Amino acid sequence: MRSFEQILNDISKIPYHDTFGTKKEIKYLPNILDDNETVLSFTSGFFDGNTWLIVLTHRRLIFLDKGMIYGLKQREIPLDHINSVGHKIGLMLGSIAIQDGASAIRIDNIQKQTIVPFIDALNKSIDNFKMGRSTCKEYSSMSSADEIKKYKQLLDEGIITNEEFNIKKKQILGL
Structure with a gap:
């Protein structure tokens, strides 16, 4: 799963x-x-x-x-x-x-x-x-900025929480 x-x-x-x-x-x-x-x-x-x-x-x-x-x-x-x-x-x-x-x-x-x-x-x-x-692997060539934008859209749509967005953003940026 x-x-x-x-x-x-x-x-x-x-x-x-x-x-x-x-x-x-x-x-x-x-x-x-x-x-x-x-x-x-x-x-x-x-x-x-x-x-x-x-x-x-x-x-x-x-x-x-x-x-x-x-x-x-x-x-x-x-x-x-x-x-x-x-x-x-x-x-x-x-x-x-x-x-x-x-x-x-x-x-x-x-x-x-x-x-x-x-x-x-x-x-x-x-x-x-x-x-x-x-x-x-069709969509694997997305830039970090594009990936963060997509997570921001999920946050704006209420699918993920602000905490989940911040965690994912840090992962993408390697922080």
Whole structure:
């Protein structure tokens, strides 16, 4: 099981993402991800009557909805089961449609600036998975300043605390 800090490190390197209404789901990710699984992209959207976190790893696509008070809904699709991916972009929001064999999943109300980067990462991951390559190190060339900016964004979004931000900043700067 990956630690919350490791997951925060992964998501801090993702340039375009949306966490609207999914803080509980992000905090639950360590319970779902395997030790060697890296978050490559994520966004939030409306699916099955609720706001869900959609997470792409190098092995699978995870849909996660942690209830208001209790409960958990989770669905996942291994990358080799995805047959097609489509998207639609409107004025402010868009949608993504994913076909996996006989079923189709449509996620609506996705922030439009996250759709194309998410689709690109998903298609690249599917290609790499089918070719037997891993994309875990895809975002490893980020500068220290960029990494700190990403953690600052997580702090501003309320995903991490000020203390967690300061600890991570010191780690990045080697202090």
